[in-house]
Every structure is written in structure tokens, then in C-alpha cells.
Amino acid sequence: MEIVFLGTSSGVPTRSRNVSSLAVRLKQRGEIWLFDCGEGTQHQLLQSDLKVGRIRRIFITHMHGDHVFGLMGLLASIGLAGAPDRIDLYGPPQLETYLDACARYSHTHLHYPITVHKHKPGVIYEDEDYRVLCDRLDHRIPAYGYRVEERDRPGRFDVAKAQALGIPPGPVYGQLKLGQQVTLDDGRVIHGQDLCGDPQPGRKVVYCTDTIYCDNAVRLSEGADVLIHEATFSHRDATLAQQRLHSTSTMAAQVALAAGVKHLFMTHFSPRYAPGNDLDLRDLLSEARAIFPHTDLAYDFLTYEVPKPSNAMAVSSSNEGSRSR
Structure with missing residues (x-):
């Protein structure tokens, strides 16, 4: 199970960060699951080694534009690249209406089946290898976090x-x-x-954005190997976070600590923390690590192989997990 960050900015893109999107590559089955699809996501995919034709499921957290503006264009390009058997979409009730309107007014015709599954707390997908759960977060409009669980596997056969x-x-x-x-x-x-030896626990990845600190995020993240949590603001801008119902770096760290996760990646950063400003992302990282030391900053195209419980973690791209851009 591999995570690829395709967009780590909040609200608007910057020169070095696109808006929200995250890919989870399931290598054993040759599939990609996409979480959020902000404007420009398909360009990010083209600059990565991810194959668009491998996308099988797309999970949308909420209907703000920086999380959905790239979706219709991506679906159209997938169809032009060679129609897949099907794609399953998961998101708010308005997602299907939004896509219908996009298709109607842009005269786009998708020549492959799409099924839209509407959000509801609990298990929203499961098969013999994985299950996905979601729960409501605390944002200005209905927003949901996702938990991807790999099934436990039998121990090694002697x-x-x-x-x-x-x-x-x-x-x-x-x-x-x-x-x-x-x-x-x-x-x-x-x-x-x-x-057989002891069963091999499955890995667990949680994606929480957009939200202020909330109990549901803690419950959803419990015992996760990796928590990807928004940290739009610095702790010093907590008033703004409260007003806009976004998280600070310390809120993200508090969720990670309370949930007992193994590793926290912060994402969805406000452009106000670009290098050269009074506060930058190194300050957010320091704030979070004071509470939860196993914290890193996500950045576009960071690739992270979620370690099996007995293995050490591995961050690609020259181990730049704490890099600030």
C-alpha cells in the first residue's frame, strides 16, 4: 500500500503545491484509489508515475471546489484514454447532481459505467482484501473523513x-x-x-480533511498506521482556524496523539506560510512535533510506502518527509 500526495495546498494552488488530491496505490491488485480531486489533479497524475487507467475508486470528502473542480475533467480523460470496466465514486449526496450538471452543460458523454455511492457513516466499501469506512467531520459544509483498512492476513505457512x-x-x-x-x-x-505463524495485521490509513479538531476524527483514526490530516493554519492563527472550521498544526497533532496513530502527515496548508513569510511550514512542523513527534509535512509528489507492522517506514524522494516548500 503506497500513498502519493498529488496536492497539498488549501484553497488555491501555489507554484509548488496543487490543491487537494491523494492517491493510494494498491500494488498487489494493480489499482489506484483517489481521494479528492481538486483542479489540476490530472496534470499532477501526468507528472507522477501513476497510470490514470489504473484508477478504480474515487472518494470525495466534500463539495468545496478545491476538492472537486478536477473531477469531471479527469473522468472525461479516463474515458478518452480507454474506457475502464467501471469507476465507483463515493461522496456527498450533491456529488451525483454536480456531475450530471457538468456532463450536461459541457456535452461530455462518458462511455463507461460510473456508480455514485452517497456518504453515510460506517462501512461504505469492502471486499476480501480491504474495507473503507467514513465518518462526519466538522466543517462549514458536510465533510467526511475516510479510513482504509487492509484485512489481516494469515501468518507465514511453515x-x-x-x-x-x-x-x-x-x-x-x-x-x-x-x-x-x-x-x-x-x-x-x-x-x-x-x-502458520501469528496473523499479519493489516495496515490502516486515515484521511481527514477539511475539519477542525473533532471527536469523530479521533475515533476514525484510532490505531492507524498513517494519519493524513489537514493543518491549514499555524497554532498562532488558531482564531482564524476556529472561524473557518479548519485545523491548526497542533489540532492535527492532538488527533494523532489521542488516536494512538503511528505516523502523522500534515497537509492542506494555507499559502500564507510560503517561504519568506513571518511564519512558514517549518514553524507548523515544530508546533506539531512538540505534541506528536512522529509528524512530517506532506508535499506534492511525496511517495510513502506504508510499512507492514514489522518493517521500518520508508519515505521516497530522498527522505524529504519534513521538507518545507
């Missing part, structure tokens, strides 16, 4: 132990790897769990 027990290789190994009970031809009953 082939040597199976051979020592005289279990013949073949389809039975597959059943035992899944922890199932198998009766052999000689009448012995073998429990797969006795031949």
Missing part, C-alpha cells in the same frame, strides 16, 4: 513443519495456509493454524 508431518504438497497446502482444518487421506485432522 512448509518444513508440514513436510515433517508427512503432509503431501498440493492444494491442501493452500487450505492450510488459510488456517483451515483439513482431513488427510490417512484420517489425520490437521489444523492450519498450527502450521
Whole structure:
């Protein structure tokens, strides 16, 4: 499971940051799930190594323009690049009406099926490998955060132990790897769990934007391997954050601390903290790390491989997770 940040600015793009979008690449199944799609997202995709044709699901947090203005253009380009089997969209009730209006007035005809799933708290998607939950956040309009959970996997199968027990290789190994009970031809009953190591916990990624600090964000983030949380403002601009129902750096850190997450990436930064201003993103990082040390600043095209529980974390692009741009 790999995270690619495609847009990390709030409200408007800057020279170095586009508006909100995040890709989660599920390598084993060759799929990309997109979270938010601000204006210019498809240009960001073209500058990355992500393949537009791999996008299968798009999750929209809310209907503010910096999170949806790029969606119709992306859907049209996906169709021109070669129609997929289908794309599933998840978002507020207004999302379907918005897309219908865009298609009608731009005379855009999508030649592949799209299904729009409307937000509701709880599980909104699940299959044998993953499930996605969402919950309401606290913003000026209805906004939802998302939690992507990878299913727990059986522990490693001990082939040597199976051979020592005289279990013949073949389809039975597959059943035992899944922890199932198998009766052999000689009448012995073998429990797969006795031949497997401890289960491998699935990874959990949470995406919370736009919101001020709220209890739902904490609950949604509980025990996550990675929390991606907006930090539009510095703690020193907390009054603005309260007025606009956005988070400060310290609010994001408090959510991470209260939820017991492993790693926090802050995103959705106000352009007011560009280099050269009285406050810049290094100040936001210091504020957050004073509360939650395992914090980094996201930036456009940062790629992060979510580590399995036993592995060390890995940030690509020259380990620039704390870089300020």
C-alpha cells in the first residue's frame, strides 16, 4: 500500500503545491484509489508515475471546489484514454447532481459505467482484501473523513513443519495456509493454524480533511498506521482556524496523539506560510512535533510506502518527509 500526495495546498494552488488530491496505490491488485480531486489533479497524475487507467475508486470528502473542480475533467480523460470496466465514486449526496450538471452543460458523454455511492457513516466499501469506512467531520459544509483498512492476513505457512508431518504438497497446502482444518487421506485432522505463524495485521490509513479538531476524527483514526490530516493554519492563527472550521498544526497533532496513530502527515496548508513569510511550514512542523513527534509535512509528489507492522517506514524522494516548500 503506497500513498502519493498529488496536492497539498488549501484553497488555491501555489507554484509548488496543487490543491487537494491523494492517491493510494494498491500494488498487489494493480489499482489506484483517489481521494479528492481538486483542479489540476490530472496534470499532477501526468507528472507522477501513476497510470490514470489504473484508477478504480474515487472518494470525495466534500463539495468545496478545491476538492472537486478536477473531477469531471479527469473522468472525461479516463474515458478518452480507454474506457475502464467501471469507476465507483463515493461522496456527498450533491456529488451525483454536480456531475450530471457538468456532463450536461459541457456535452461530455462518458462511455463507461460510473456508480455514485452517497456518504453515510460506517462501512461504505469492502471486499476480501480491504474495507473503507467514513465518518462526519466538522466543517462549514458536510465533510467526511475516510479510513482504509487492509484485512489481516494469515501468518507465514511453515512448509518444513508440514513436510515433517508427512503432509503431501498440493492444494491442501493452500487450505492450510488459510488456517483451515483439513482431513488427510490417512484420517489425520490437521489444523492450519498450527502450521502458520501469528496473523499479519493489516495496515490502516486515515484521511481527514477539511475539519477542525473533532471527536469523530479521533475515533476514525484510532490505531492507524498513517494519519493524513489537514493543518491549514499555524497554532498562532488558531482564531482564524476556529472561524473557518479548519485545523491548526497542533489540532492535527492532538488527533494523532489521542488516536494512538503511528505516523502523522500534515497537509492542506494555507499559502500564507510560503517561504519568506513571518511564519512558514517549518514553524507548523515544530508546533506539531512538540505534541506528536512522529509528524512530517506532506508535499506534492511525496511517495510513502506504508510499512507492514514489522518493517521500518520508508519515505521516497530522498527522505524529504519534513521538507518545507
